Amino acid sequence: MTALxxxxxxxxxxxxxxxxxxxxxxxxxxxxxxIMLENDALFAAYMDTFxxxxxAAFGMTGLLSDPGVFFTTYIGSWLWPIIAAAAGLLIGTRAxxxxxxxxxxxxxxxxxxxxxxxLATSITGQVxxxxxxxxxxxxxxxxxxxxxxxxxxxxxxxxAGVLAFAFGCAIAxxxxxxxxxxxxxxxxxxxxxxxxxxxxxxxxLSGVAGDWQWLGPLSAWNHFPTTKLIDQGVFPLGDLxxxxxxxxxxWLGALWAFRRRDLAA
Amino acid sequence: MAQPVIEAxxxxxxxGKRRGVEEVTFAVDEGQAFGFLGPNGAxxxxxxxxxxxxxxxxxxxxxxxxQHAFDEAPAIxxxxxxxxxxxxxxxxxxxxEQLDYLARLRGLxxxxxxxxxxxxxxxxxxxxxxxxxxxxxKIGVIAAFMGHEPVLILDEPTSGLDxxxxxxxxxxxxxxxxxxxTMFLSSHNLVEVxxxxxxxxxxxxxxxxxxxxVGQLLGVHWRSVNLVLSAPAAPAAFDLPNVEVAAMxxxxxxxMVRGDVNPLLDRIASLTVQDIAITTPDVEDxxxxxxxxxxxxxxxxxxxx
Numbered sequence: 001m002t003a004l005x006x007x008x009x010x011x012x013x014x015x016x017x018x019x020x021x022x023x024x025x026x027x028x029x030x031x032x033x034x035i036m037l038e039n040d041a042l043f044a045a046y047m048d049t050f051x052x053x054x055x056a057a058f059g060m061t062g063l064l065s066d067p068g069v070f071f072t073t074y075i076g077s078w079l080w081p082i083i084a085a086a087a088g089l090l091i092g093t094r095a096x097x098x099x100x101x102x103x104x105x106x107x108x109x110x111x112x113x114x115x116x117x118x119l120a121t122s123i124t125g126q127v128x129x130x131x132x133x134x135x136x137x138x139x140x141x142x143x144x145x146x147x148x149x150x151x152x153x154x155x156x157x158x159x160a161g162v163l164a165f166a167f168g169c170a171i172a173x174x175x176x177x178x179x180x181x182x183x184x185x186x187x188x189x190x191x192x193x194x195x196x197x198x199x200x201x202x203x204x205l206s207g208v209a210g211d212w213q214w215l216g217p218l219s220a221w222n223h224f225p226t227t228k229l230i231d232q233g234v235f236p237l238g239d240l241x242x243x244x245x246x247x248x249x250x251w252l253g254a255l256w257a258f259r260r261r262d263l264a265a
Numbered sequence: 266m267a268q269p270v271i272e273a274x275x276x277x278x279x280x281g282k283r284r285g286v287e288e289v290t291f292a293v294d295e296g297q298a299f300g301f302l303g304p305n306g307a308x309x310x311x312x313x314x315x316x317x318x319x320x321x322x323x324x325x326x327x328x329x330x331x332q333h334a335f336d337e338a339p340a341i342x343x344x345x346x347x348x349x350x351x352x353x354x355x356x357x358x359x360x361x362e363q364l365d366y367l368a369r370l371r372g373l374x375x376x377x378x379x380x381x382x383x384x385x386x387x388x389x390x391x392x393x394x395x396x397x398x399x400x401x402x403k404i405g406v407i408a409a410f411m412g413h414e415p416v417l418i419l420d421e422p423t424s425g426l427d428x429x430x431x432x433x434x435x436x437x438x439x440x441x442x443x444x445x446x447t448m449f450l451s452s453h454n455l456v457e458v459x460x461x462x463x464x465x466x467x468x469x470x471x472x473x474x475x476x477x478x479v480g481q482l483l484g485v486h487w488r489s490v491n492l493v494l495s496a497p498a499a500p501a502a503f504d505l506p507n508v509e510v511a512a513m514x515x516x517x518x519x520x521m522v523r524g525d526v527n528p529l530l531d532r533i534a535s536l537t538v539q540d541i542a543i544t545t546p547d548v549e550d551x552x553x554x555x556x557x558x559x560x561x562x563x564x565x566x567x568x569x570x
Contacts, residue, residue, distance in 0.1 A: 006366055010355070103353030107408075110317055110347040111370035114339040260335075263319040264280060 003113065007125035014090060015129055022083050022133060023140040029074045030144025033065075037150075040065045057207025061227055067152050068231030071141060071160060076226040080137055084168035085196055087129055092175025092192075093185040095122030096254075100183055100263055109263070119176075119258050123251050126172040134165035159235055160226045166243035167224055171196070173250030180254045180261055196220070268331050270295050270416055270447040271316060275325035278311050285311040286471045288325070293449060293464075295415075298442050300458030300465035300479070301451040308471040309451040310350060313420050316449070317347060330416065346371075348409035350421040350451075352401075356394030360387055360404050367408050381407040385433055398425040406430075410437050417441055417448045423457055435460050455545055490520040490529065493540040502536065505529055 036043060043064050047055060055061070062069045096119065099105040108118050138161035145152045171192065178188035199219040206216035216222045223239035269292035278285035286308035293299040303309050314320040315327045318338025327334035329341045354363050364378040382389050387403045396404075402425040409419060423431045438461040441448055452458050458465050459479050467475045467482075475482070494516045503510050507523040516539075522529050526543070533541070 002369060003366075006355075010357070013357075099353070103349060103351050104355065105353075106317075106319065106347070106349045107352060107354075107367060108370055109319065110342055110345070110349075111367070112339055112343040112372065113370055260321070262321055263314070 003121045007121050011125055011129050018083050019136045023136040026137050026140030027144040030141045033145045033150045034148050036065045053208050057204045066231050068227040071230055072227040080164050084171055088171030089175050089189045091126050092172040093179040093188045097179040097183050097185040115258050119255055130165050130168040134161045156230045160229050166240050169247035170243045173247040177250040177254040180258045272328045276322050276327050277324040279323045284471045289473050291466050291476055296445045298448040298462040300462035302458050302465055303468035307468045344414050345416045346409045346412050346414040348405045348419045348422050352405045354393045359392050361389035371412050373412050378407050378411040402426050415446055420451045487521045487523050489544045491542045492518040495537040495539055
């Protein structure tokens with residue numbers, strides 16, 4: 001069994017459970033899309049009872065029957081960040097902190113495998129997991145929607161998947177770097193999870209309260225504009241670049257720090 | 266003089282202000298079996314982790330096969346087999362899968378572990394999470410001995426093994442020595458070190474207090490002799506060099522003997538003995554002696570230049 005095969009095998013049950021939850025939910029929502037279309041006026045009237053700023057703070061900037069609003073409301077700004085955070089924290093902190101704690105890390109590192117190669121293998125596994133989950137999320141909604149006659153644009157949904165993938169990779173990369181720096185799974189997960197919650201609070205606050213709008217760019221959710229992407233076809237290249245730089249930078253930082261990190265059991 | 270296979274010179278590892286090991290100096294020559302004896306928390310695992318390049322020395326230097334333990338760790342690892350004190354094998358794998366994975370990483374053929382698994386009576390098809398601690402330790406022993414690396418570094422290798430398997434481990438260690446492999450064995454079990462090693466270092470509170478041959482160690486240190494006599498004897502009956510009467514209650518006598526036991530056996534022969542038990546002190550007894558004797562904290566052996 002090669003190192004990568006073992007890594008992917010260790011990801012298998014996580015992928016299965018998160019994939020089933022994510023894909024199942026996405027498919028269910030896709031099947032419900034015609035109901036949204038049929039009751040568009042009713043939903044719109046209901047939505048009008050809420051302040052526009054409040055709805056915008058949760059990514060609902062148009063009609064729920066708009067594919068972009070629909071995707072962002074049910075996947076992009078809600079389920080995907082939770083799933084991406086769960087997967088990113090679990091596998092990002094596993095390779096070094098958790099495996100050191102359980103005594104597994106010594107086994108591969110006492111062989112001819114270099115530290116860089118070991119962690120790079122784990123990072124490859126993280127990339128695969130995020131890619132599969134992002135694909136499941138987008139394809140689940142797109143395919144089930146198509147089955148019930150929804151006119152979802154595959155290219156735009158695909159690009160939303162690419163952005164979601166980069167978003168997830170940024171979380172996994174940050175978790176990996178903190179896992180190497182702290183050698184503590186709970187500390188690394190706590191910091192990354194705390195920052196994500198804080199970012200979500202900033203996202204809502206900056207959307208609701210005009211005085212706090214300046215904080216908006218600090219939130220990852222404001223760099224995840226799937227509504228605009230799917231409904232208007234505007235691809236947020238800058239946001240994709242931002243997530244990519246964070247992911248690549250934190251992973252490279254983790255590889256660099258791990259090379260000379262004391263591994264005190 | 267040939268370069269030592271494993272060498273530590275003034276090795277110090279501090280965890281912030283906390284002590285790991287201090288000024289540890291020893292050398293292990295090719296083909297030697299070197300015991301590293303000390304109670305829990307003495308610094309055995311820290312020393313091993315520095316030797317394997319998992320930790321960087323704060324001061325001093327550790328070299329394995331002539332290479333810097335930290336800077337050249339991957340190169341060293343191609344020629345070292347290691348067994349940790351509590352290896353975290355993956356519960357979701359079977360023993361066979363875990364061992365194949367380790368064999369692959371070490372460039373060994375698939376199934377290289379099979380003869381040893383049969384010898385140690387390990388069922389390779391069972392998932393590791395279902396195995397007892399002893400059986401999980403067997404996987405570690407098999408992993409350590411399945412290759413032909415010239416150096417073996419073993420940290421508490423028999424913890425959790427039953428006496429039969431401990432004996433099998435000692436047989437494997439003897440075979441490795443016969444093949445000329447160098448072995449570094451950390452333990453808190455004096456008997457294990459006595460049987461498996463020809464030289465031993467004793468570490469206490471992070472410092473080496475003695476480096477000697479096993480023969481010297483046993484000669485210098487104390488054995489416990491418990492006698493049940495048919496009639497009470499006077500303490501003067503055991504007034505012999507290197508014999509100390511630890512306790513005397515009626516017909517029961519507890520003696521501590523240092524070095525050669527023959528003078529005491531001659532004296533005992535003149536008494537009517539109902540029962541006798543001579544035990545080697547365990548490492549805790551040994552260390553109690555060290556503390557009681559206020560042994561100087563110095564290495565007794567110079568590292569070859």
